[in-house]
Amino acid sequence: MSRYHAAAVLLLSFATPSAGQSLGIFADTLGTNCSLQAPFPGGAVICHVVAKIDGVEFPISAAVFRIVDMPPGWIVSVMPGARTSAIGDVLGDGVHVVFNGCVRPVSPLVLLTLILTPTSLVTNSSVHVSHHLTSPIVCSPEAACSAACARFCGCGGFGGPCYCAETTALVINGPPCTTQISQGTWSILKRTFR
Numbered sequence: 001m002s003r004y005h006a007a008a009v010l011l012l013s014f015a016t017p018s019a020g021q022s023l024g025i026f027a028d029t030l031g032t033n034c035s036l037q038a039p040f041p042g043g044a045v046i047c048h049v050v051a052k053i054d055g056v057e058f059p060i061s062a063a064v065f066r067i068v069d070m071p072p073g074w075i076v077s078v079m080p081g082a083r084t085s086a087i088g089d090v091l092g093d094g095v096h097v098v099f100n101g102c103v104r105p106v107s108p109l110v111l112l113t114l115i116l117t118p119t120s121l122v123t124n125s126s127v128h129v130s131h132h133l134t135s136p137i138v139c140s141p142e143a144a145c146s147a148a149c150a151r152f153c154g155c156g157g158f159g160g161p162c163y164c165a166e167t168t169a170l171v172i173n174g175p176p177c178t179t180q181i182s183q184g185t186w187s188i189l190k191r192t193f194r
Helices: 003-015 183-192
Strands: 021-026 045-053 060-068 075-080 084-089 094-103 109-117 125-130 151-154 162-164 166-168 170-172
Touching (some): 021 060, 045 060, 084 109, 094 109, 125 166
Antiparallel strands (some): 045 109, 060 094, 060 151, 075 109, 084 094
8 A cells, every 4th residue: 555545544534433433412212303392481301312333343332422502501411321321521521421331333322311401492503412622531542533523432441442423413493303213223123113
């Protein structure tokens, strides 16, 4: 491989998220509805941070990210998913969501459930998943993870593989927004309803 080709491959590994790995905030636990209606005045509404980890050849041990652009003053309660523990402040510098053991690629996986209590009316407001600002736990010293990105950590402790994740924003009180169901989830749904 020429130096030019090697440099191009290295550059692409810094800029391109791994195919099949994504983190998003959704109104449903399958990670398909990225539109949330939150009336004000009204009660609390629920959304979920969902991981889609199709196509990963290694087990995953954690996800590292933060949530940005939450409407100011809204009250947010955070609960870890059924198979996770959370360390950190998801609305501050960020959170390190640790899976209970290494997780083989099973998708979708609810990492956190957010209970939002609106304190003001917002229209067409987007809430995003972003990179952790000061992650005290590093997936890997590898260059591919040195980029600022929401990421998954592979099993193997320090030095394990690291995967940058594509992200999906949640739109509050905006137009309908849907995403595709991952192939793995679609296969499970077909088997369930046959």
